[in-house]
Amino acid sequence: MISMSSILSSRSGLILFFLCLVPLATAYLDQGDYLLRICSTAYLYMLLALGLNVVTGFTGLLDLGYVGFYLIGGYTAGLLMARLGWSYWAALPVAAIHGGLWGLLRGAPTLRLTGDYFAIVTFGFSELLFRIVKNEEWLIGGPNGFVNDIPAPTLFGYELWQYWQQYYHILILLILTLLVVYRLHNSRIGRAWQAISQDEEAAQTMGINLHEYKSLAFAISAAIGAIGGAFFAQFQVNISAGVFEFWESILILCMIVLGGIGTLKGALIGAAILGSLGEVLRISLSWMRLPADSRYLIFGAILVMMMRFRPAGILRSTQKSP
């Protein structure tokens, strides 16, 4: 069993300390900015994996459309900033709330569903959103999306567009998310989710309101996805529909499966590996003159190997308990 308290222990403090030093080290490297970009991307995926883990890991419902909330967050923040001139710091919480609301809305008709049926609805939801943003020209630019018109966030008069600034920006968002999810996991709410994931009927006879607790998980998970999207919007400067394809949902799902589903450490480790690997592969595959999308073949191969040799994830935790 993994001791979750270790996240806040001195060892975690040490890890965090080193993570904070990374930009100082990369400042002396030729490829420093590239490294920071890989790290930031990995942190973003870690944040998304934590969010997906709330539904798929904690309550045990397979969500195949998580990218939908990522999309909502990205487009909400993008629209508010690029079209209405909002500050990022106002757009970020609004995007999170907007995502959370859609989490509830998507959740409402699926409350009675489990297993494959739930998964199909989530898939349909994200595909629907994807098609809409891909074809809507007037407001969000259709398939091209927002081109270079999402401004950088400003803090005390400084524009935060440099890589080391983005690095700290996403690191702080990640840590805050981790704290929230960690606290939830170890609360009464977390225990109720755990009960629901193991036996819905029994959970109900214990006096756990299934609809309430599932809805809460949907909203929190979606809000985290939307926060990731809002960060991504300003990080990429331009966002377009292509980023939010179905495969992205599968990739995030692979991350939590790789690390060990249902555990926070698992989600973080899985996302760190696949998130950074994705970025590295995209560059190295083009050197080898292979299409960038062939990285999915490698992800697939990793997953097959995992299923064969470590079906419970890298951390080998078969438990859904903390």
Next chain:
Amino acid sequence: MKEPVLVLDQVHASYGNIKAVKGISLTIKSDEMACLIGANGAGKSTTLMLISGILKPQQGTIWFQGQSLEGVTSEKRVQMGISQVPEGRHIFPEMTVLENLELGAYRRRDKIEIKQDLEQTFTLFPQLKERGQQRGGTLSGGEQQMLAIGRAMMSRPKLLLLDEPSLGLAPLIVEQIFEIIQQINQVGTTVLLVEQNAHLALMVTDHGYVMETGKITIEGESKELIADQRIREAYLGE
């Protein structure tokens, strides 16, 4: 005369077009141990689900301690003192025995008393104490049934609903479990037992109801029902 804990008055329920319960009425007195017997598909489990609030009746009223349960959610009913041991035990397989028991007290906030009740559960089921840190899914069938009953007792019920506690268990274990159920009843919990094993159920209870295709056809003192010729023929295999 003792105050009734539970009253069902002309309750109907159905799954889609299929009528499962067709206007049943029953009264369970305080501290009593009653049973609902009948063949498979007679509507016994449905009746329990109506009482615990997992299913809503289409017609009729259920009264608990003089209060109508209409519109009362299942989690509120747990808080009021109705606790159900579902058919097939439904243990949380990945949680330890202790965690399972603690979830039984989910609606309670009185930490000290929860701890006392935990000790009491362990005196009732000493086997569970030994297995406290073991995962629920690794227990034997009998132990899982004990855990399911212990977990239900952790909510301090006034009315304990038991759905087929003998299902799939060896006769010796069944005997052991029924002894404990009787003990629970003697300490002051009203029990409603649903069983296919009619003989066993009538042996341990005070009052019995026989259900057939959604209706209660016979009712009476359990010791009289054992002697009843109709029941002997239909359920006791004579």
